[in-house]
Amino acid sequence: MGEEFDVKIPKALYYRIVRLTNELGVDDVNSFIIDLLREAVSRYEEELGTSVVLSEEEMEKIKDRLKSLGYLD
Amino acid sequence: MVSRPHGGRLVERVIPESKIEHILTESKEFFTYRVDDVRYRDLENLGYGVYSPLTGFIDSVELESILNNMRLANDLPWTIPIILDVDESFKSKVGMGDTVLLKYNDIPVALLHVEEIYSYDKRDFVKKVFRTDDPNHPGVAEIYGYKDYLVSGSIEYIPLYRDGFEDYFLRPKETRLLFKMRGWRTVVAFQTRNVPHMGHEYVQKTALTFVDGLFINPVLGRKKKGDFRDEVILEAYKALIKHYYPKNSVVLSIVRYGMRYAGPREAIHHAIMRKNFGATHFVIGRDHAGVGNYYGRYEAQEIFQEFPDLGITPFFFKEFFYCHGCGGMSNERICPHPDEMKIYISGTKIRSSLISGQRPPSEMMRPEVADRIMEFGDPFVE
Numbered sequence: 001m002g003e004e005f006d007v008k009i010p011k012a013l014y015y016r017i018v019r020l021t022n023e024l025g026v027d028d029v030n031s032f033i034i035d036l037l038r039e040a041v042s043r044y045e046e047e048l049g050t051s052v053v054l055s056e057e058e059m060e061k062i063k064d065r066l067k068s069l070g071y072l073d
Numbered sequence: 074m075v076s077r078p079h080g081g082r083l084v085e086r087v088i089p090e091s092k093i094e095h096i097l098t099e100s101k102e103f104f105t106y107r108v109d110d111v112r113y114r115d116l117e118n119l120g121y122g123v124y125s126p127l128t129g130f131i132d133s134v135e136l137e138s139i140l141n142n143m144r145l146a147n148d149l150p151w152t153i154p155i156i157l158d159v160d161e162s163f164k165s166k167v168g169m170g171d172t173v174l175l176k177y178n179d180i181p182v183a184l185l186h187v188e189e190i191y192s193y194d195k196r197d198f199v200k201k202v203f204r205t206d207d208p209n210h211p212g213v214a215e216i217y218g219y220k221d222y223l224v225s226g227s228i229e230y231i232p233l234y235r236d237g238f239e240d241y242f243l244r245p246k247e248t249r250l251l252f253k254m255r256g257w258r259t260v261v262a263f264q265t266r267n268v269p270h271m272g273h274e275y276v277q278k279t280a281l282t283f284v285d286g287l288f289i290n291p292v293l294g295r296k297k298k299g300d301f302r303d304e305v306i307l308e309a310y311k312a313l314i315k316h317y318y319p320k321n322s323v324v325l326s327i328v329r330y331g332m333r334y335a336g337p338r339e340a341i342h343h344a345i346m347r348k349n350f351g352a353t354h355f356v357i358g359r360d361h362a363g364v365g366n367y368y369g370r371y372e373a374q375e376i377f378q379e380f381p382d383l384g385i386t387p388f389f390f391k392e393f394f395y396c397h398g399c400g401g402m403s404n405e406r407i408c409p410h411p412d413e414m415k416i417y418i419s420g421t422k423i424r425s426s427l428i429s430g431q432r433p434p435s436e437m438m439r440p441e442v443a444d445r446i447m448e449f450g451d452p453f454v455e
Binding site: 035036038039041042045046048052054058059062063065066069071072 | 076077078081083148240243246247249250251254324381382383384
């Protein structure tokens with residue numbers, strides 16, 4: 001792991017997570033929280049959608065190629 | 074909506090055709106460096122965004138992060154280092170800020186804007202990437218044969234090299250638009266390096282049952298003697314799709330890529346590549362990207378647990394076989410019958426049938442596929 005930061009979370013939430021990890025048989029609470037955060041962050045990023053922007057000219061060029069290769073009718 | 078590119082942005086670093094001549098004139102003053110087949114294919118993938126968000130060969134900070142954390146320094150999952158090795162002579166002639174012209178088979182293929190030249194520990198590299206330092210592992214042997222330094226820097230791809238498969242290659246920008254125009258919101262990608270047999274077909278069709286479209290993405294890369302030739306693989310797939318797949322449910326398009334045989338780590342890398350093409354799901358079968366007995370049968374599936382933020386969903390499959398008890402294709406998760414009722418698909422048996430000019434058993438390969446392969450006479454790499 002590279003550089004790390006401390007983030008404060010409510011004590012009650014922390015113990016709730018500990019109880020959950022006990023039930024799941026997970027040993028490392030810290031790694032579990034990191035995984036949860038990564039999953040949540042990734043989900044929000046996905047919701048932002050694709051950032052692939054094509055100009056009209058580029059889109060037409062691609063459509064022409066796809067048609068000429070038989071991928072589009 | 075198709076998958077968001079890895080890291081949020083699809084990178085394209087390709088010199089437009091209108092500017093190539095000018096760039097080539099200018100590049101006569103640049104130091105020239107020749108790259109091998111694998112690096113050329115990496116350059117194409119960097120250029121067209123298959124490796125998004127990478128913009129070039131990685132530096133020492135990224136290498137350390139990938140080796141130790143299986144992530145880029147910005148925390149994004151990334152498991153296979155994309156590197157270019159250079160020797161002492163390169164190091165003595167090229168410095169930070171220089172531009173180098175990269176050539177493959179004497180054809181200019183990219184400009185490299187040098188940022189760092191650094192040494193690396195090959196043993197540490199192979200133990201982390203391949204989980205072994207056994208020089209008999211082909212990926213390990215390749216790294217041990219690399220030169221002693223790595224060079225990092227962004228690249229600009231020069232699309233001049235031709236291998237005859239240009240019409241079978243769709244760039245990520247093109248597949249993304251194609252998926253969108255077909256109305257596919259979910260797309261499962263299937264990687265292959267072989268001609269299709271019944272096991273492949275049933276994995277693909279089972280996956281397709283749950284999504285809108287199937288993206289069959291054969292890897293064209295270095296081959297060893299006895300492998301099926303690239304054109305044979307493509308024609309065999311075209312025959313299968315024509316006779317056995319619903320129209321407009323499948324896209325067949327290649328990717329040029331040099332396999333590393335890094336098993337679990339490479340499975341993640343393959344998933345990221347398909348995410349950049351726009352796939353939302355990716356098929357991982359038995360011993361994906363493995364070689365010999367270096368990895369467990371389903372180790373490449375287990376590693377996905379470590380990447381809840383990958384942004385592409387794996388579909389895990391067990392081995393398919395024909396079962397007389399079930400009366401069709403089945404797999405160990407759904408079949409209750411004993412082994413003697415099963416016909417396991419054997420690559421060796423399929424090959425020997427094809428070599429002798431006979432169709433393999435229909436439980437193993439579709440007759441139309443077998444016929445198309447046999448039309449080639451000798452379908453294998455010499």
